[in-house]
Amino acid sequence: MKLPEELTAAAEAYRGEVQKKLDIGREMLYLSQEDVKRVPVTPGEILDRTEKALIAYSAKKVDMPSKIALHPITDTFFHAMPAYVPEEFAAGVKWGSCYPSNRERYGVPQAQGLIIYSDHLSGLPLAVLDCKYVTEIRTAAVTYTAAKYLAPREAETFGMIGCGVEGKQHVKNIERVLPRLKRIYLYDRYEKAVDELIGAYQTSLTARLVKAASYEEVAKSCAVIASATVASEGYHPVIKDQWISRGQTILLCEGHTLYEDAVFKRADKYIVDSRDQVEQFSRYGYYPFGTPPIHAETGEVAAGRAPGRERGDELIVGNNFGMAVEDMFVVRLLFDRALEHNIGVRLPL
Ligand SMILES: NC(=O)c1ccc[n+]([C@@H]2O[C@H](COP(=O)([O-])OP(=O)(O)OC[C@H]3O[C@@H](n4cnc5c(N)ncnc54)[C@H](O)[C@@H]3O)[C@@H](O)[C@H]2O)c1
Incomplete structure (x- = not known):
């Protein structure tokens, strides 16, 4: 160019x-x-x-x-x-x-x-x-952008799975785009990360930070769920399809690592940051079951060139793997x- x-x-x-x-x-x-x-x-x-x-x-x-x-x-x-x-x-x-x-x-x-x-x-x-x-800051901002267009603005619950560097940054400013949040559920396999996040940010947030006991609790309690854990090779899902409901918004930083593949396949809209990169990462073996048809890129939705959330009952997945x-x-x-x-x-x- x-x-x-x-x-x-x-x-x-x-x-x-x-x-x-x-x-x-x-x-x-x-x-x-x-x-x-x-x-x-x-x-x-x-x-x-x-x-x-x-x-x-x-x-x-x-x-x-x-x-x-x-x-x-x-x-x-x-x-x-x-x-x-x-x-x-x-x-x-x-x-x-x-x-x-x-x-x-x-x-x-x-x-x-x-x-x-x-x-x-x-x-x-x-x-x-x-x-x-x-x-750290641009990745959280990608999730915020996705949340702005894909999640219901009136969402009262947000879940963060993985409370390390990215998880903390995600939670820190999430109320900018989801201003009605009442509870933010936190889960990490390393409990200290959750405690650190609560210690660092509870006082600056309006929503209450809740230490979740399991993936299931986050999955069943939250309108919007973001995750930043490990981009893992292989298929070892920990979040079951049956825990996920219509109307939820799922925002991924680490590809398909955490969820059963059926969640992606039944999503009403599957949105990615880059079609080209999804293709490339498929070749690297990241999506062993393939991806569902891509509804749009996040940037197309943000520009108003493709619809984001249109109805309350849509299950929407945003898969943003990061771009230069x-x-x-x-x-x-x-x-x-x-x-x-x-x-x-x-x-x-
Ligand atoms: N999409 C992007 O643009 C982008 C950018 C940066 C990082 N990432 C991804 O975000 C993820 C997190 O990065 P980070 O810098 O915050 O790392 P980090 O190590 O600081 O934090 C990850 C946290 O997730 C927890 N964790 C790991 N596996 C888990 C699991 N299965 N269940 C629950 N908790 C789990 C860890 O205990 C840790 O606290 C990585 O996968 C990284 O590749 C994506």
Whole structure:
């Protein structure tokens, strides 16, 4: 995909502004995870950037080949995730990994990696940044976008399965899109994660955080259920089809790991972030029983080009496996703000 000619002057002007703060070609900005967290951005901005990313992707306004993957050990992966967004003058690649046993083996989170952010006019590197916080906030924002269009706005119950890095971020701001929540059910096979989540966020939420005793309790109690656990190879479902009812909204961060396949097959609408990536991940073996027909991409629904929830009794599944374009929309914002606030370390090229 090429930069549209009518944007060339604006792209040069933007580069000129960056050049005033960073000597492009001689230095780059390095942002550690702590630096990224210090950049002043609001949850509303992240939600807005992420929704725009989903829309731009589905409108084919970005260049984003499907992620390519390496799978060194069972249930682990590295993903190379490049994207170019001409209208944002943003180009780069995330080299992200997920190693679910990292916490037990090495005491660190499962999701790791770096982002290289580049100047699309010269190809020169502008920044290298830790990707953990970017991944964390944009992934929750994808779920919020999906919830906004697929869940009933009057939903009073939300379930979070997996209360680690992503689960905590999901719960933290969920009331922005589901403002009538009364109870949020939490379940994690590691009970301490639930306790930590309650300790961190109960006071800032209106809804009551409830420690669920089982998957079944979450499945039977919640209008909307999100999950962020482990993207697992093989088929070991823990949530039974019979526990899921019409009218529920199921939002997945980790593919089909947790649910019996019948849930997906009987969904009234099955919505994904990227048709191409679903195809690709099917080839990697993630969907051994195939996927149901895809109703639409999340970005098509957010843009109003395909219907989201139309009736209260629809069972809707949103399967958002993550896209590089979400990272690039957020990184463009973080990069500009980091330069503005002089955050990060300049390294020579
Ligand atoms: N879709 C995306 O864009 C995207 C982005 C980032 C992460 N993810 C996925 O989200 C998941 C969570 O990532 P994270 O960074 O929060 O990891 P994390 O390790 O911080 O948290 C995962 C939590 O899930 C719990 N858990 C694991 N398996 C479980 C199960 N079967 N039942 C209940 N709880 C379980 C763990 O105890 C842990 O507390 C991973 O699968 C990751 O691949 C998806």
